[in-house]
Amino acid sequence: MAGGVSNPLGLVVLAFLQERPMHPYELGRLLKARNKQESIKYRHASLYMVVKQLLRDGYIEPQETSRAGQLPERTVYALTPSGQEELTRQMRELVAVPAKEYPRFEAALALIVVLPPDDVAVLLGDRLEALERRIAELRERVRPSPDVEWVHKIEYEYELALAEAEQRYVARLRAQVASGDVGTLWSGLHPR
Amino acid sequence: MAGGVSNPLGLVVLAFLQERPMHPYELGRLLKARNKQESIKYRHASLYMVVKQLLRDGYIEPQETSRAGQLPERTVYALTPSGQEELTRQMRELVAVPAKEYPRFEAALALIVVLPPDDVAVLLGDRLEALERRIAELRERVRPSPDVEWVHKIEYEYELALAEAEQRYVARLRAQVASGDVGTLWSGLHPR
DNA sequence: TCTATCATGTAACCAGTTACATGATTTT
DNA sequence: AAAATCATGTAACTGGTTACATGATAGA
Numbered sequence: 001m002a003g004g005v006s007n008p009l010g011l012v013v014l015a016f017l018q019e020r021p022m023h024p025y026e027l028g029r030l031l032k033a034r035n036k037q038e039s040i041k042y043r044h045a046s047l048y049m050v051v052k053q054l055l056r057d058g059y060i061e062p063q064e065t066s067r068a069g070q071l072p073e074r075t076v077y078a079l080t081p082s083g084q085e086e087l088t089r090q091m092r093e094l095v096a097v098p099a100k101e102y103p104r105f106e107a108a109l110a111l112i113v114v115l116p117p118d119d120v121a122v123l124l125g126d127r128l129e130a131l132e133r134r135i136a137e138l139r140e141r142v143r144p145s146p147d148v149e150w151v152h153k154i155e156y157e158y159e160l161a162l163a164e165a166e167q168r169y170v171a172r173l174r175a176q177v178a179s180g181d182v183g184t185l186w187s188g189l190h191p192r
Numbered sequence: 193m194a195g196g197v198s199n200p201l202g203l204v205v206l207a208f209l210q211e212r213p214m215h216p217y218e219l220g221r222l223l224k225a226r227n228k229q230e231s232i233k234y235r236h237a238s239l240y241m242v243v244k245q246l247l248r249d250g251y252i253e254p255q256e257t258s259r260a261g262q263l264p265e266r267t268v269y270a271l272t273p274s275g276q277e278e279l280t281r282q283m284r285e286l287v288a289v290p291a292k293e294y295p296r297f298e299a300a301l302a303l304i305v306v307l308p309p310d311d312v313a314v315l316l317g318d319r320l321e322a323l324e325r326r327i328a329e330l331r332e333r334v335r336p337s338p339d340v341e342w343v344h345k346i347e348y349e350y351e352l353a354l355a356e357a358e359q360r361y362v363a364r365l366r367a368q369v370a371s372g373d374v375g376t377l378w379s380g381l382h383p384r
Numbered sequence: 385t386c387t388a389t390c391a392t393g394t395a396a397c398c399a400g401t402t403a404c405a406t407g408a409t410t411t412t
Numbered sequence: 413a414a415a416a417t418c419a420t421g422t423a424a425c426t427g428g429t430t431a432c433a434t435g436a437t438a439g440a
Contacts, residue, residue, distance in 0.1 A: 040299045091307055101296070107232045107347075110231040112283075151377055157365075158358075162354055183341050
């Protein structure tokens with residue numbers, strides 16, 4: 001009862017168990033099959049850990065332990081009522097209230113004055129290229145297709161929207177920095 | 193020599209020490225004074241930890257220990273050549289290559305089918321309101337002013353660009369979900 | 385039969401957070 | 413003189429990661 005999942009991987013477990021009871025390995029397989037590891041960091045050892053935590057906190061419970069062939073025994077877990085409640089509580093909050101995040105690029109921008117403006121212009125060019133490749137990939141992925149429902153690509157739509165915004169911003173910034181319009185403070189730190 | 197800073201707070205330390213040698217507490221004060229804790233997560237105990245790590249890895253070294261009045265002694269650290277090199281190496285990489293991030297909202301979208309579409313429409317409305325407040329605040333903050341140089345607000349410009357993109361996306365998504373156009377899969381999971 | 389990969393975990397390590405501690409200075 | 417808060421850390425906890433371990437099955 002440490003108060004809430006707070007870990008996206010724990011949320012996946014609760015969400016998948018809402019469909020049906022499963023054993024940890026199946027959770028991992030499903031996560032990869034549905035490509036959720038693009039949006040939620042997944043390490044298989046972390047999965048066993050969060051399962052243990054969810055168990056400790058009473059959000060899930062062992063339902064049966066089965067054995068297929070000579071493979072090791074495995075424990076099938078099911079969602080408890082408390083876990084069901086926590087799942088919707090947490091999901092509703094994640095959707096309704098924007099969380100404070102700390103993107104690496106934002107941190108880099110906050111410290112950008114340590115690099116000479118001329119270098120930064122070049123580096124931003126590199127970033128632009130990478131962004132364009134990523135955007136092309138995402139556009140491909142969100143293209144409507146008959147065999148994948150729209151709702152299963154919704155997270156890529158979102159990532160695409162953000163990537164495009166970043167692209168526009170970086171392009172503008174690069175132009176400005178390349179033109180030398182960076183203010184006296186920054187240029188003063190890097191005399192020619 | 194664990195190979196690289198990898199921690200944004202460590203990067204701040206290196207960046208600030210490039211200006212001049214300082215003791216840990218001063219680093220923290222400066223970080224807050226320059227509002228970097230908006231872009232880089234800061235806990236004062238974490239600061240002491242990363243200082244210890246940077247010391248261990250040879251990126252910084254104690255320069256002198258001074259005492260002011262009856263206050264406890266404090267150690268002033270300076271950047272080593274290796275630290276200088278690591279700073280620019282890491283900064284260049286952060287600027288040039290987009291890092292894979294895992295925003296909470298993206299995770300929530302990836303699992304959105306666990307919530308009923310009607311609820312989601314409402315929750316997205318709440319999010320929109322919060323986003324608008326945040327955007328207003330950021331617009332205020334990036335407004336040109338005589339006493340703060342542009343380059344010191346660059347990270348807010350970036351955050352603003354992303355927030356505006358998210359706002360547009362969420363508005364569109366909310367309209368679509370509210371209109372009931374969510375596909376058979378999602379609506380099938382939540383019968384009326 | 386050897387190799388790869390599937391399936392299922394455990395253990396040790398490490399980084400970051402929370403909570404605790406303590407004396408100095410300033411405010412009321 | 414008491415309370416607040418500034419200044420400077422240390423210690424314990426906890427969560428997540430890396431690395432290790434081990435048997436089963438499938439492919440070459």
